[in-house]
Amino acid sequence: GAGVSQTPSNKVTEKGKYVELRCDPISGHTALYWYRQSLGQGPEFLIYFQGTGAADDSGLPNDRFFAVRPEGSVSTLKIQRTERGDSAVYLCASSSGGGSYNEQFFGPGTRLTVL
Amino acid sequence: SQQGEEDPQALSIQEGENATMNCSYKTSINNLQWYRQNSGRGLVHLILIRSNEREKHSGRLRVTLDTSKKSSSLLITASRAADTASYFCATDQYNNNDMRFGAGTRLTVKP
Numbered sequence: 001g002a003g004v005s006q007t008p009s010n011k012v013t014e015k016g017k018y019v020e021l022r023c024d025p026i027s028g029h030t031a032l033y034w035y036r037q038s039l040g041q042g043p044e045f046l047i048y049f050q051g052t053g054a055a056d057d058s059g060l061p062n063d064r065f066f067a068v069r070p071e072g073s074v075s076t077l078k079i080q081r082t083e084r085g086d087s088a089v090y091l092c093a094s095s096s097g098g099g100s101y102n103e104q105f106f107g108p109g110t111r112l113t114v115l
Numbered sequence: 116s117q118q119g120e121e122d123p124q125a126l127s128i129q130e131g132e133n134a135t136m137n138c139s140y141k142t143s144i145n146n147l148q149w150y151r152q153n154s155g156r157g158l159v160h161l162i163l164i165r166s167n168e169r170e171k172h173s174g175r176l177r178v179t180l181d182t183s184k185k186s187s188s189l190l191i192t193a194s195r196a197a198d199t200a201s202y203f204c205a206t207d208q209y210n211n212n213d214m215r216f217g218a219g220t221r222l223t224v225k226p
Contacts, residue, residue: 004157033213042121042203042216043158056213091157100146100207100214101165106157 002026004107006092012113013082021077021110025094032075033104034067035091043091049075050098082114119147119204119217127223134191136220138204139184145207147180148214149189152201161189161202196226 005024025032035043045059052072069075089111093104122137150158164171164180171178177190201221205214
């Protein structure tokens, strides 16, 4: 079956613009995670959904970042008034259940460049 | 915030040698996972070890966990050039269900 997919694969935008990044998790996976990864660093946790609700959004850096998962499947990460420091690879992962005992399946990421 | 820290940051070995990577963490955990990331790709799950386990094996991979020292190690035996990648440990925090990743060890296996 299909794995986790993310679109677009690359996004270049100008400082101050709004962007949306999409994640399609593996069908049936109830848990969905967003991470941000800078060059040479590990994934930095942003937000975790269990079903439609955000179970933990403590990793969102500020109120410019927001994520939704309205039907418990596809999720969209939204960044307002982008800044150059937002440039990174944004990774999405899903798992069959929440909890650290479940393997996470990662998508290929969206590379965001803010000029 | 990041929970695990890998050591060394970078490791270069010859094909056929063993590679050992270490992970230290700060708070009590329920589970620890190791992931691999090839350059420019997503992460791939390798192995999960629970806090009540001390060692697990999967093929050429051996993972140990020492909760008293808050550390784990990943051993890759008989390394291959295809093992060249970054390796990350990920841990939960005792009452949380989501994972935090370290900065990773970049392994290079020379043919």
